[in-house]
Amino acid sequence: MRMLCLLLMLTVTGAGASELGALAKQCAACHGVDGISRWPDVPNIAGLPEVVIANALYDYRGHARPCRKPVCAEDGACPDLSMCEIAEPMTDGQMDTLARFYAARPFGSAANEYDPRLAEQGLTIHNSNCEICHTTGGSDPEDEASILRGQNRAYIANAMNDYRSGKRLGEAAMLKRLNALSAEEVAALVEFYASPQVPAPPTLR
Ligand code: HEC
Numbered sequence: 246m247r248m249l250c251l252l253l254m255l256t257v258t259g260a261g262a263s264e265l266g267a268l269a270k271q272c273a274a275c276h277g278v279d280g281i282s283r284w285p286d287v288p289n290i291a292g293l294p295e296v297v298i299a300n301a302l303y304d305y306r307g308h309a310r311p312c313r314k315p316v317c318a319e320d321g322a323c324p325d326l327s328m329c330e331i332a333e334p335m336t337d338g339q340m341d342t343l344a345r346f347y348a349a350r351p352f353g354s355a356a357n358e359y360d361p362r363l364a365e366q367g368l369t370i371h372n373s374n375c376e377i378c379h380t381t382g383g384s385d386p387e388d389e390a391s392i393l394r395g396q397n398r399a400y401i402a403n404a405m406n407d408y409r410s411g412k413r414l415g416e417a418a419m420l421k422r423l424n425a426l427s428a429e430e431v432a433a434l435v436e437f438y439a440s441p442q443v444p445a446p447p448t449l450r
């Protein structure tokens with residue numbers, strides 16, 4: 246264990262640190278310097294499980310997830326790139342380093358607008374369909390099914406639609422439940438996941 250820590254320290258303080266800095270700078274243009282994004286269709290990546298971040302990067306590189314560009318690219322407010330283009334030149338090692346870096350930072354709920362009445366309905370739908378895998382109301386950072394609550398609202402809506410339309414692959418047990426929902430139920434889930442986590446994390450912005 247001590248050896249491992251020493252090795253990790255060497256990687257982070259050596260050439261790895263400046264490489265990580267350069268990579269993370271590219272991410273910051275859309276995901277924010279701390280991994281907390283201000284664009285509704287760009288997810289907060291700080292505090293997501295390491296495996297979720299790494300898998301996402303592998304999937305984008307392999308075009309296994311949709312290659313959409315964020316809306317902020319339309320008027321030049323952020324780079325005109327999709328995640329697939331960003332992931333394409335990256336090595337496995339770089340992806341794993343970035344995953345470790347962002348997973349170690351605290352998640353912060355997005356400052357979304359949401360309808361409290363619909364969010365309440367969304368919570369009920371979540372509890373009977375999703376809580377079994379997305380525990381603690383979809384807000385557990387240890388949960389390898391990722392954080393849903395407090396995530397940027399357009400990103401979460403896109404993600405659910407991607408699964409429902411077959412553009413993103415997911416576990417069969419999840420797809421079965423997601424596909425059985427009505428459009429109204431999905432809309433209520435979006436309101437629930439758009440609501441901030443309780444208690445609010447200290448990094449709310
Ligand atoms: C041009 C803006 C932009 C840049 C730069 C960017 N991203 Fe993204 N990122 C996005 C968008 C948009 C999405 C959501 C795409 C979708 O709907 O699938 C996303 C999604 C992700 C996800 C998926 C999260 C999840 O919950 O599945 C991860 C992980 C990620 N980005 C990491 C990174 C990293 C690491 C970098 C830097 C190497 C980076 N991104 C650079 C725009 C960007």
Ligand code: HEC
Binds near residue numbers: 301423
């Ligand atoms: C059988 C377990 C299971 C069930 C049930 C389930 N999920 Fe998932 N879900 C997962 C896993 C595992 C992932 C992470 C996939 C990955 O790494 O990309 C995930 C990912 C997601 C994501 C993408 C998160 C991200 O960061 O991009 C959304 C959105 C989602 N689930 C919504 C739901 C909703 C809504 C329900 C209930 C209707 C549900 N899930 C039920 C296992 C499940």
